[in-house]
Amino acid sequence: MKNSEVLQIHASNLRLLQPQIEQIEDIAQLQSVIADAIARKYFRPEEERQLQQWFSEFLKIRKQLWHIIEDIQLFLNDDLSTIDDTQWPFCILGYCAICLLVRMDFLLVKRLATHSLAQRKLNEASSEFDYPRKQFSEVFYSVASLRKAVKLYEIMQLVHRNRATLNRFGNDTLVGEFAGELNHYETYLDPSKKKFFNLYFNYRWYYLRRKAVIVTQFVFFWLLETAGRIVSELHDRWTPKRVTQTVRDQLADILKPGDILLTKHQGALTNLFLPGFWPHAALYVGAIHQHPELQISDKARDHWFGTRCVLEALKDGVHFSAPA
Numbered sequence: 413m414k415n416s417e418v419l420q421i422h423a424s425n426l427r428l429l430q431p432q433i434e435q436i437e438d439i440a441q442l443q444s445v446i447a448d449a450i451a452r453k454y455f456r457p458e459e460e461r462q463l464q465q466w467f468s469e470f471l472k473i474r475k476q477l478w479h480i481i482e483d484i485q486l487f488l489n490d491d492l493s494t495i496d497d498t499q500w501p502f503c504i505l506g507y508c509a510i511c512l513l514v515r516m517d518f519l520l521v522k523r524l525a526t527h528s529l530a531q532r533k534l535n536e537a538s539s540e541f542d543y544p545r546k547q548f549s550e551v552f553y554s555v556a557s558l559r560k561a562v563k564l565y566e567i568m569q570l571v572h573r574n575r576a577t578l579n580r581f582g583n584d585t586l587v588g589e590f591a592g593e594l595n596h597y598e599t600y601l602d603p604s605k606k607k608f609f610n611l612y613f614n615y616r617w618y619y620l621r622r623k624a625v626i627v628t629q630f631v632f633f634w635l636l637e638t639a640g641r642i643v644s645e646l647h648d649r650w651t652p653k654r655v656t657q658t659v660r661d662q663l664a665d666i667l668k669p670g671d672i673l674l675t676k677h678q679g680a681l682t683n684l685f686l687p688g689f690w691p692h693a694a695l696y697v698g699a700i701h702q703h704p705e706l707q708i709s710d711k712a713r714d715h716w717f718g719t720r721c722v723l724e725a726l727k728d729g730v731h732f733s734a735p736a
Contacts, residue, residue, distance in 0.1 A: 415498065416586065419586045419587060423586055424573070445462055464540060470520065481509050485506070487502045488503060507597070517555040518602070522611075531548055549622070564601070669696060670695075674692070675689040676690055677692070695722065699721045700713065700716050
């Protein structure tokens with residue numbers, strides 16, 4: 413594809429994206445929704461959907477801007493100081509796309525998702541709008557990354573040093589309108605070092621807070637799991653079992669694969685924490701030799717053999733087991 417064709421495509425894409433960005437910047441109603449959710453400390457389903465729908469559109473536009481930037485990078489030298497006249501039009505479009513990207517990221521991080529409740533909600537995956545989890549964290553990291561900030565500063569310095577050269581493209585048929593609006597696009601950037609470091613430390617605090625929550629949850633669930641395993645081992649070992657061998661033999665004559673067994677371990681301490689009289693259920697599947705017509709994998713055969721004819725969920729997972 414010729415350089416002129418690439419420039420024409422990306423210039424057209426930038427023109428189409430700008431009204432979409434302006435539309436997505438209308439966040440007054442969404443800010444009100446978030447404020448209500450913060451006040452009650454949770455999002456209602458309709459509010460959550462509204463926020464996810466907006467964020468989905470935000471991510472789509474952001475992805476298109478990144479596509480333009482990454483595609484334009486292929487036409488530029490790695491060393492920006494060696495750019496020639498044929499590459500300046502690409503530099504102009506790429507710089508405008510970067511400015512729009514920063515504009516969007518600041519909109520999200522500085523104006524919309526400033527509270528932890530909104531940040532956590534935006535970090536959740538959405539199956540309805542088809543985006544994965546941790547998307548807010550990615551955007552936040554992007555605007556607070558020291559490496560990316562240094563790179564952006566280098567690009568801003570390059571544009572500043574070559575302003576006269578860039579102004580000559582004001583009448584270019586492909587990028588003239590963008591070259592003439594460079595000063596306007598630059599208003600979306602915030603070159604203040606003080607403000608950047610405030611943003612950087614805000615991100616570090618956000619990152620540490622998230623890690624602390626994750627560690628706390630991990631420890632909490634580990635304690636619950638450990639306590640549950642300990643409790644599951646505590647039961648009355650002295651009272652004789654009511655299901656004798658005679659009872660098991662009688663059951664073997666009437667049970668058919670697919671039958672459901674409801675059970676209760678008399679004297680088990682876990683019975684105190686489980687509702688109902690029958691706290692456990694198991695699926696009778698029969699012995700493996702009762703299913704000659706099934707194509708059973710070697711992996712299944714390693715667990716389903718001998719007298720094992722019951723499938724049940726135990727404390728360490730789902731297993732084939734023999735009747736107790």
